[in-house]
Amino acid sequence: METQQQKNAGLEKIKDMVDDIRIAMMTTQDEQGNLVSRPMACMQMDADGTLWFFTKKSSPKVAQVEQHDDKVNLSFADAGDSDFVSISGSAQELDDRAKIDELWSDMAKPWFPNGKDDPELTLLKVHTELAEYWDSNDSRLVRLFEMARAAVTGDTYKEGENVKVTN
Template sequence: METKQQTNKQLEKVSDLIEDIRIAMLTTVDEQGNLVSRPMAALQVDEDGTIWFFTKRTSPKVDQIENNQHKVNVSFADVSDASYVSVSGTAQELDDRAKVDELWNPQAKAWFPKGKDDPELILLKVHIDMAEYWNSSDSTMVRLFQQATAAITGNPPKMGENEKVYN
């Protein structure tokens, strides 16, 4: 995924953490009020904290986004590096062919067999309102040791950074 230098410096850490995590889970609310999550390929995080995705014009998530005042959650997880990011944001569908051209990649053809000119293809942009991240710079062995020590002592392990960031 491409990430651009953030104009909001607080989002720089969030952008850095999600840069190498290609697949995110996008959560919306369905008609019955259930939380519904699905995997989505994140394409780009631009300068103002907008995460870009491709989606189908007729996808149920498009209606769910509109029916829930455009509020969504996007979560990223890199278990091997113990990096986790949860983004609360505002989503919007957009039919911008120039942006589609900019973000198009060969993997997208699996979902859009007619290519970037597929009439079903639109963009989903999620503007980050708030993000929270958890990140440990410790190795897996150190994290396991901290968890074992916590189990013995009854004190919660210190597993790295945790911060909320507002845009």
């Protein structure tokens, strides 16, 4: 995955975390109003905080994005390091062959066996509107010690850094 230095300095930490995690759960709303999520590999986070994904034109998520005001949520999680990112934004299906060429890698081939010229291949572009992250900054052992300390003392567990960023 390619990440670019962010024009919005507040998104720099988000970029670093997304780059490390790479797989997001993308949540959309289905025809009955249910929230539905699926794993998606992020291909790029560009300098404007826009995240790029490959998908199929016939995928239900493309229709769901169009039917529900383009709103999506992306959740990235690395439970082992206690790093979590939530991104709310607007999504758009975009058939941009130049951008597909730029982002194409062999990692996408299992989903698109006909390659980057597959007529079903399209892009989902998600513009970040609000992002929030949780970063423990500590090892698992330190986190366990802090949980035990909080349980014994009756104090609140100190989870680490939690920041909201608007774009």
